[in-house]
Every structure is written in C-alpha cells, then in structure tokens.
Amino acid sequence: MNNPDAALAEMERAIDDLGATGVQIFTNVNGRPLDRPEYQPIFARMAERRLPIWMHPARPATVADYAGESRSKYDLWWAFGWPYETSVAMGRLVFSGVFDRHPGLVIITHHLGAMIPFCEGRIGGGLDQLGARSDDPDDGAALGGLKRRPIDYFRMFYGDTALFGAWHAMESGLAFFGADHVLFGTDFPFDPEKGPGFIRDTIAAMERMRSSDLDKAKIYEGNARRLLRLKLG
Amino acid sequence: MNNPDAALAEMERAIDDLGATGVQIFTNVNGRPLDRPEYQPIFARMAERRLPIWMHPARPATVADYAGESRSKYDLWWAFGWPYETSVAMGRLVFSGVFDRHPGLVIITHHLGAMIPFCEGRIGGGLDQLGARSDDPDDGAALGGLKRRPIDYFRMFYGDTALFGAWHAMESGLAFFGADHVLFGTDFPFDPEKGPGFIRDTIAAMERMRSSDLDKAKIYEGNARRLLRLKLG
Numbered sequence: 001m002n003n004p005d006a007a008l009a010e011m012e013r014a015i016d017d018l019g020a021t022g023v024q025i026f027t028n029v030n031g032r033p034l035d036r037p038e039y040q041p042i043f044a045r046m047a048e049r050r051l052p053i054w055m056h057p058a059r060p061a062t063v064a065d066y067a068g069e070s071r072s073k074y075d076l077w078w079a080f081g082w083p084y085e086t087s088v089a090m091g092r093l094v095f096s097g098v099f100d101r102h103p104g105l106v107i108i109t110h111h112l113g114a115m116i117p118f119c120e121g122r123i124g125g126g127l128d129q130l131g132a133r134s135d136d137p138d139d140g141a142a143l144g145g146l147k148r149r150p151i152d153y154f155r156m157f158y159g160d161t162a163l164f165g166a167w168h169a170m171e172s173g174l175a176f177f178g179a180d181h182v183l184f185g186t187d188f189p190f191d192p193e194k195g196p197g198f199i200r201d202t203i204a205a206m207e208r209m210r211s212s213d214l215d216k217a218k219i220y221e222g223n224a225r226r227l228l229r230l231k232l233g
Numbered sequence: 234m235n236n237p238d239a240a241l242a243e244m245e246r247a248i249d250d251l252g253a254t255g256v257q258i259f260t261n262v263n264g265r266p267l268d269r270p271e272y273q274p275i276f277a278r279m280a281e282r283r284l285p286i287w288m289h290p291a292r293p294a295t296v297a298d299y300a301g302e303s304r305s306k307y308d309l310w311w312a313f314g315w316p317y318e319t320s321v322a323m324g325r326l327v328f329s330g331v332f333d334r335h336p337g338l339v340i341i342t343h344h345l346g347a348m349i350p351f352c353e354g355r356i357g358g359g360l361d362q363l364g365a366r367s368d369d370p371d372d373g374a375a376l377g378g379l380k381r382r383p384i385d386y387f388r389m390f391y392g393d394t395a396l397f398g399a400w401h402a403m404e405s406g407l408a409f410f411g412a413d414h415v416l417f418g419t420d421f422p423f424d425p426e427k428g429p430g431f432i433r434d435t436i437a438a439m440e441r442m443r444s445s446d447l448d449k450a451k452i453y454e455g456n457a458r459r460l461l462r463l464k465l466g
Contacts, residue, residue: 028299031299031300032300033298033302061367065266065321065325066261066264066266069266071369072321073325073328073369073371073372073375074325074328074360074372074375075359075360075366075367076320076324078359078366079320079324079352079359079360080317080320080321080352080355083348083351083352083355084313084314084317084348087309087312087313088298088309088313091307091309091312091313092306092307092309095306111355115313115316115348115351117399117401117402118316118350118351118399118402119312119313119316120397120402121396121397121398121399121402121434122311122313122315122316122397123312124398125397125424125425126308126312127312129425133308133311134294134308136294136304138306139306139307139308142306142307163351163353163354164357164359165357166351166352166353166354166405168350168405168408168409169351169352169353169354171401171404172351172399172402172404172405175400176401191358192358192362197358201354210443
C-alpha cells in the first residue's frame, strides 16, 4: 500500500493468477489514512472486480493514551485501540464518498464493525449534525457532499463474527448490519489453544444468538459463497 | 480535580450541605489519567460515602487520529473518541486496583460502558494474557497484582442507557453488566429538540429491549433509588 501502483499489480496477479477471492488491507498505511487520493484506485479496482476487501486494524502500543505518557499501557492499545482504529478508518472512508463512487464495494471489517453497532445512536443523530460541533469548514462540507445520511453508509460495510464468543455483541452487530452483511469468522489461530478455542467459542455464540436458521446459514456459509463468488463442485 | 484536596472538600460540601447524591468526574484531568496516586483519595472517599461517581468522557478534536494530521476530522473524536476515552479510563482504573481497594465503589459510566460490552471477548481472554504481547514489565506486573480476572472488574462498573435509542446495544450492555448495574439515562438535553427526542428514543428502546419487567423496573427506577440512597415520601 506504500506503493499503490504496485499494490494494484499485485492484486491483479493474486486474483487472476493465484485465485485469490479478495484482498486484505490494514486500517492505515504507515500511519496515513485510507481516504487519501492515492488509495482511491485500490477501492475502485476491487469494486470493479466485484470481490471483497478485508480490513484489519493496525495500531501499536506507541500510540499513547495520555499526553504525558510515551505508550498505551495494559494492552489497551490492542483491546480498545484496535476497534477505535477500525471505526475511524470506516468513518474516514464514509466521508470520502467511497460508497457514492462505488455503491457495490464490499469491505469486510474485522470484529463485526468494531465500535459501529454499539454506537449506532451516536452515528445516526450525532453525525447528521456534523459541522455543528466544529469550527472546521471541512466537516460541514464533507456532510454536504454525501448523497445519503452518514449512518446509511456505515451499514454498507460488512463484518465478521470474530468477537471471541460475545453472543450479545453478535446479536447487536446482526441487528445493525443485517444478516446479508455478516460473515462467520473466528480469528483463528490467535487463542491460547492456537485456534480451536476461538472456533468453539464463536460457534457457541452463533448457536446462542437469537436469529433465524436462515440468517445463520447466510452467516455461516451463504454470504461467503456469494461475496467471494465461490464456485464449489 | 486539578486540586484533589479542594475536590474532596467540595464533595463533602455538595453531599452534606447541598444534598448531592453523587459526584461527576471526567475521564481525564487536563489530559492526565485517573489512576495517578493523587486521585486515589477521591475514589476512597466516595466508596466510604457509599455514593456513586458518574464518569463522563472528555476528549477534544485536537487529539488527532493520524500522525500527519493536527486534528480528528468529521467529529470522529466525538463519535468514537469519547467511547474510546471512557473505555481506556475504565481499563486504567481496573489495573490500578481501585476495585480491590474499594469493592463497593460505584462508578456509573456514560453510554452503558462505552466499548466494554461489545468488546467482552477481547477483554476476557485477551487481557487474561496481559504481558504476553508487551515487552513492558509493568503490564505483567499489573495483572499479577490483581486478585481477580480483569473482566471481573469491568463488570463492577455501572452504565446508563444513554445510547440514543440503539435497543440492540442496550441489550448487549444489559447482558454484560446485568440488570443491577444499568440505570436509565438519556443525555437530555443534547438532541435537536433540546431533550424530548432522546427521552422518547430511549424509552422506545427500553420497551423494545428483550428483558423482564422486573429488570426494566430496576433500570428505570430501582437501581437509582438504591445507589443514590433516595429517600422518597
């Protein structure tokens, strides 16, 4: 991503020559936001290819939480900083107009949309008032440049179920995104058992989650078949 | 809070002379974290008085989200920065051992625990491994100094229902904290109608939320009567 032209070439090679069904990016590029003009061709190309982009958080402990400190303590940069980073990246993409340019673009966010479902109320009525809290004219201008309400674009993202067994959070994410925008994922193999633990916990949460069998079938399998355009025998 | 001795005196005056049923603090003190030793007497005193502390987020647009920028754009400092700030403050208090020193301390977090309910899985198994991701010996030492798992302390906080109508997030918060730790709140008067809109939306979410009438009665009224030690006629 630090060389967008090379990234485009590698995407093509991965998809056409190696059979990749999508690409993964991180929520920033060496600390730069994804809404910079040089990254627009990446989103345009994946929309054109009709394949998903997975978006994974990236944020180190050196992003301090308090002005007088040199690092984030107690893994809070990871526990809460990663979902914050994902949410900000989503917000920046929304206000860059990427979904107005590419309404069919599929971006699958890790951890079921990070902070977005729980913050639905803040995003909804809150970001409708963008510009009222700020003296930066860019804010109001960004809102005015969009065709729809900000919250409508946040619903255009997809999310995976990698919430490590938090069944009530999975219900919240499902209520926000809808069953067509949620895909089964576990964060395998990053648990103390090197994978089986998160798979087991996520399946248990899927079973406990209050939703229809049809919706669960979409999450387990149907959405991946559709979005990754899998052709199975 | 920039003068803890004066804060203690004012707390006493507010409670004893003016009838205050608790005090509000912000999630940082001029950018300093709440786990600094000089603030410990505040928490000790409120635990001793058996009255709640409300904790409200504080974070300005000047906390930039990307290294090359001077401010957070599009109100993201508010939409997501405030819940992040609340969550980090909660984490810092947890690892400072405040709940081991004062198991009965009541801290009511704004917006139903901010990121905590949705991140239950990250906090649970994730922070149990504190020290494994870090080369800072303070991290592992902090974990070792606690009597219980980190997640157990996060459940000792309380939360209000000020989620602006996001009923599924209220269900998630209720599942995480339990009905004895959730209090009705609306963020009145910060909606375009100056109050009635958020009250109406929050009551609608309370009614839609799947939980028992007994639990809803606790949230609407019972918990406030108990925690604020209200003596009504």
